[in-house]
Amino acid sequence: MSGPPPFSSAQEVRMNDDLASARHDPPSDRSAAPLAPVGARRHGPWTILTxxxxxxDPWVRVERDDVIRPDGLPGSYCVIHLKAGVTVIAVDDRGRVHLTREFHYGVGRVTVEGASGGIDAGESPDEAARRELREELGLEARTWVDLGSVDPFTANVVSPTRLYLALGLTEVEAAPEGTERIERVTMPLFQAVEEVLASRITHAPSCLAILRGALHLGIGLRRIGPDGGSE
Incomplete structure (x- = not known):
């Protein structure tokens, strides 16, 4: 992840002048914010020192920053970078959505999701979506709808995910990875919407893809009932 641009030369001169002034000024009763050294980078209201x-590893990169916080105090901040990924919601000509049911190591339980995975090096998001749908569900699609992107986390995890709706499905041979034990789950799309609203489907990119896909197709979102269900 590329950081914000470094300070300009004029900013560096001002910082050096401030530092020299600070050495000679008497201490005040007010706590002064630490001065950012030359080469520090602005990151919104934060300053990254190092x-x-x-x-x-092949899937995760963890960066640790020494920072000056927005309140002027020194601190540290860790950011986890995951591979950019895709999530695919596949809907057949009968209005049924095809999802995966699989044990996921991180949450330690079985979840229902769209076909999902990371974008490999040199691969476009469109290519990754086609590959994941084929590998995980044994499906190919004639029509693809780009449903936009989502950032599942924003505070300390970078994991941008592109969402797709796949239509005009044909069966092919699935090819899951050795770490995957996937069962296909099929249900009407309006039921998948209700599963999302009832928090029975909780994978954030899949939730958003199901809702956006239903809006695109005009299915399952005509009205939200008083019990939280859709009609």
């Missing part, structure tokens, strides 16, 4: 890579 950045180190704490961990890396």
């Amino acid at each position: 950045r180190t890579e704490a961990y890396r």
Whole structure:
């Protein structure tokens, strides 16, 4: 992830002048904010002093920043970078959505989701979506609708996910990875909407893809009932 641009030369000069002035000014009763050294980078209301890579594997990169917080105090901040990914909601000609049911190690339970995975190096999001649908559900689609993107986390995890609606489905041979044990789940799209609203489907990109897909197709979102269900 590229950071914000470094301070300009004029900013560096001002910082050096401020630092020299601070050495000679008598201390005040008010707590002064730490001065950012030359080479520090602005990041919104934060200032990044240094950045180190704490961990890396093929799926995850963890960065640790030494920072000056918005309140002027020193601190540290860790950011987890995941591979950019895709989530696909596949809907057949009968209005049924095809989803995956699989045990997911992180949450430690079985979840129902759209076909999902990371975008490989040199692969476009469209190509990744086609690959994931084929590998996980054994499906190919004639028509693809880009449903936009979502950031599932924003505070300390970077994991942008592109969402797709796949239509005009044909069966092919699935090819799940060795770490995957996937069962296909099929239900009417309006029922999937209700599963989302009832928090029985909780994978954030899948939830949004189901709702956006239903809006695109005009299914299951005509009215939200008093019990939270859709009609």
